Amino acid sequence: MSAYQKAAQQILSLAGAHPPEVGVILGSGLAGVAESFTDAVVLPYSEIDGFPPAGVEGHTGQLVMGKQGSCSVACLQGRSHAYEGHDLADLAVPIRALKAAGCKSLLITCAAGSLQKEMPPGSLMMLTDHINWPGLSPLIGPNDDEIGPRFTDLSNAYDDDLQKLIRQSASAASIALHEGVYLWCLGPNFETPAEIRAFATLGANAVGMSTVPEVLIARHCGLKVAAIAVITNLAAGMQSGLSHEQTLAAGSKAAPILTTLIGEYLQRLPGKT
Ligand code: HPA
Secondary structure (H helix, E strand, C coil): CCHHHHHHHHHHHHHCCCCCCEEEEECCCCCHHHHCCEEEEEEEHHHCCCCCCCCCCCCCCEEEEEEECCEEEEEEECCCCHHHCCCHHHHHHHHHHHHHCCCCEEEEEEEEEECCCCCCCCCEEEEEEEEECCCCCCCCCCCCCCCCCCCCCCCCCCCHHHHHHHHHHHHHCCCCCEEEEEEECCCCCCCCHHHHHHHHHHCCCEEECCCHHHHHHHHHCCCEEEEEEEEEEECCCCCCCCCHHHHHHHHHHHHHHHHHHHHHHHHHCCCCC
16 A cells, blocks of 8 residues: 555544545645644644655644534645755655545645735635746656656646635635646745746746646646645845845744635535635
């Protein structure tokens, strides 16, 4: 049995009568999402087969399962980034385990820099598409046909129906929601102003250092994907200097609004995927 199948069994036995319907990847500073769950159970990654070791700065490395309204949710709290030198496929086992445990969709949250002045720090941007700037994929290597096809279709990478549901959830909670294309950069350096101007001409609305590998893993195994970015800064050249501290501070300021939006979304989700 593969690691993801063993992990799925662990998840299912932990979930008891409430097998998860949706997975959520929580970016740093968004732990509050899981705090509003009822019947929550927590399992450190170190106790689950094949899950990556914790130790990512600002990330706990634990699986939190619980209910939001009638929706059974499994949250991955802790992700690894390519810039840490970790394998791009680090989250393959957790994401595939969620699928094998019965999840139909995955909601991914992240921080991003904005390429548009009209989308300032503190804004929320729903991803409608992405640009894989490094051209890397966690799916490179032999393909396991039991998990998914060799060639993954990305035409509807960010599921249209889930996007509708996020729009409805935002409007029900009177939350302003931007939409746009996310461009993935490897990091850990921020971009140069010239790169940002080039990315704008390519059609990017925001840049960030995560999410795309996770989307590729999820789409490969047949999970529907939705993603929301917290805009933490204007991109390089559009404001006077960038720092990780600012990213964290702006991220935690916007976290309560994103937490509300995710709560609304999860309550609307059952039966929709
Ligand atoms: N660039 C890349 N990643 C980011 C940024 C940025 O400006 N802000 C938050 N994550």
